[in-house]
Amino acid sequence: MQTTATDAGRADRKPPTSDAVCQELSRAIHEHRLAPGTKLGEDELAEIFGVSRTIIRTALQSLAHGKLVEIHRNRGAFVAKPTPEEAREIFEARELLEPRTARSAAIKATPEDVAVLRAHIAKEHAALKADDRGLALYLSGQLHVHIARIAAQATIAAFIETLVARSSLIVALYWKRQRALCESHAHNALVTAIASNDGQAAEELMHSHLVDLHSALDLKKVPVQGTSLKEILG
Amino acid sequence: MQTTATDAGRADRKPPTSDAVCQELSRAIHEHRLAPGTKLGEDELAEIFGVSRTIIRTALQSLAHGKLVEIHRNRGAFVAKPTPEEAREIFEARELLEPRTARSAAIKATPEDVAVLRAHIAKEHAALKADDRGLALYLSGQLHVHIARIAAQATIAAFIETLVARSSLIVALYWKRQRALCESHAHNALVTAIASNDGQAAEELMHSHLVDLHSALDLKKVPVQGTSLKEILG
DNA sequence: GGGCACAATGTTGTGTACAATTCTGAAGTA
């Protein structure tokens, strides 16, 4: 998978598929290299990736389905800019889904699963040490997706994946704190609970972790208005 | 919205948009007019709807995102055929999401909301009386979506919408019983609980309703092989 | 000077043509 992303990024060798473009853009949004509200012009992207607009359009529509991108008819595609209302919904949804899923994961986790999770956390730490905040953020989200997958629930895992992705946008808009270090500790504790197959603890830890994240948002903060100035001056 | 669907169906007046095509196909799948496994040829659909393949492709990709359609590269699009494993996942997900959502809905429901739900049930009854099983099935699913919307949870409502849609495919493949009448009673009780703002009862009724649906499936049954005869003759 | 109408420009939406791949069928061989 790393190969695919690299291929798409370079676009020197082989023409990337729409999925590759999709992943590349998705990753860029995850890592906050693309800010909410940014316009995603088709011609522009087509040139960057070295493909025709057809591929780009497919990728954008795909991202729009996951609500990472908003497409306004005849006006173009923009990186989504969740409202405080949406942010609340998304975290409510996560608080509904993830704790129970974490419990299932803890019950079903094999030593191999745990090893994967620990390796993941190690990468997260490394990224933080290298001061790559974007990558750290991305990995941090992916851990949640991994846990959902361990629960043998591809359907719910897919839901959580979109929620995590959108959470990244929310963090970009409404994040209050500077440090993200605390999360690592929460993740450590969570993985430990899963390692010892303690469903109850995993559920509770996941819940408090999400509440913690949620409370680290300032939803009253006026979102950085990428586009619509009328809202600012309205 | 009825207009849109009709336009798309006829395709005499105005060229339908990809969303219209999407809705039309979605509806056809919901109502079991399109069986799981059916091939959805692009040229074929393009002629039926009176548009170019471009529109059709967009619509199919959209449906593929909701897992109603499977797209195999270079081979085409087919109505999805959920495996027993997926069926289990989908109902587990519904059992996780819907009872709590029903509780929220019951707490927040206004008299107008209840009126809408009751009108919906009336339509459901009418469809059953008219022996339009397809329509009845569709409406039956939509009630669940309506309830989720009342809970002021667009995000979760969207999830439930896809789960309901996929449930329709599962019913097409694995349904055991003949009669669907019992559902109507469950829906009645559910709406009554919501009408009296009884969150606890709504949650419990929704749960038992889903368990009832789930138990009405025979997941050991070999899925009816829609098209690919090679699988039957293996 | 302010406001409006209208042309110019750029971007997106849709249809179509061509290339690439898969499927179908028949012929040939063991």
Place this chain on the structure above:
DNA sequence: TACTTCAGAATTGTACACAACATTGTGCCC
């Protein structure tokens, strides 16, 4: 008879061209 091989047909994937729409800039009128 069963299996393989290979060409033809059909279908999908991609690129491109044109049309439709939105935005922006200019000039005119009040």
